[in-house]
Amino acid sequence: MKLNEKIFQCRKRSGLSQEELADRVGVSRQAVSKWELGTALPELDKLKLLAKTFGVSTDWLLDDEQEIPQEPRQETPPVAEQRSWVEDVPGVIGKLLRRYGWLFGVYLGVAGAAFLGLGTLAKFMIGRMFSGFDSDFFMAPEMGNMITNDPVSIMATVIMAVGAVLLVVGIVLAVILKRKGKK
Numbered sequence: 001m002k003l004n005e006k007i008f009q010c011r012k013r014s015g016l017s018q019e020e021l022a023d024r025v026g027v028s029r030q031a032v033s034k035w036e037l038g039t040a041l042p043e044l045d046k047l048k049l050l051a052k053t054f055g056v057s058t059d060w061l062l063d064d065e066q067e068i069p070q071e072p073r074q075e076t077p078p079v080a081e082q083r084s085w086v087e088d089v090p091g092v093i094g095k096l097l098r099r100y101g102w103l104f105g106v107y108l109g110v111a112g113a114a115f116l117g118l119g120t121l122a123k124f125m126i127g128r129m130f131s132g133f134d135s136d137f138f139m140a141p142e143m144g145n146m147i148t149n150d151p152v153s154i155m156a157t158v159i160m161a162v163g164a165v166l167l168v169v170g171i172v173l174a175v176i177l178k179r180k181g182k183k
Contacts, residue, residue, distance in 0.1 A: 002064055004038035010054040011036070025049045105174025112166025119160030126153045 001009075011021050011032075018032040025032070025046050034040035042050060051058045060066055100107070 001067055002038065003041070003061060004036050006061055007032075007042075007050065008036040010050075010056065014054060016053075021050075021053065024053050102174045102177035102180075105170045105172070105177055107170070109167050109170025109174060112163045112168070112170050115159055115163025116167055117163070119156045119158075119163055122156035123153060123160065126150070126156060 011018070014021075016024070018036070019029045022029045022032045025042075026049070027042075027046060031040065031042075035042055047058055047061060051061055054061075
């Protein structure tokens with residue numbers, strides 16, 4: 001029996017859907033589907049997780065000569081034992097973290113640096129554009145002399161702040177996930 005057939009049979013016997021198996025192994029449902037169809041092969045680390053999930057050895061999974069045993073060697077470990085804090089992050093961010101790991105932190109940091117740079121550039125350009133104007137140009141006497149006519153500068157400041165936060169969060173996330181991956 002071939003690897004793809006074994007994955008399909010073991011998944012069915014374990015009572016898991018393709019999505020549930022994908023969550024346990026840390027891949028997309030489409031990846032599990034491709035494995036079962038035989039159009040793709042799991043990576044070595046995913047193969048180890050499959051063997052652990054199904055309670056079989058990796059040797060058995062890879063050996064086309066051996067058939068599926070009547071009973072698995074061990075019971076499927078509960079999901080709670082296999083989960084880390086990354087697995088508990090919901091939504092799109094969680095999917096990106098599971099898929100890209102520490103690289104997601106790097107991507108986030110690069111995006112933050114880009115936002116910070118764009119905000120700084122906008123702030124610089126606005127300063128240069130309005131440096132020749134009288135300061136009363138931005139004052140609105142009817143509003144108590146509040147600066148009201150410079151929304152671009154305000155938006156540039158917001159973009160810089162968002163960029164700084166993304167940069168810091170990205171760096172911290174990349175460091176934490178990289179250290180977690182080495183353990």
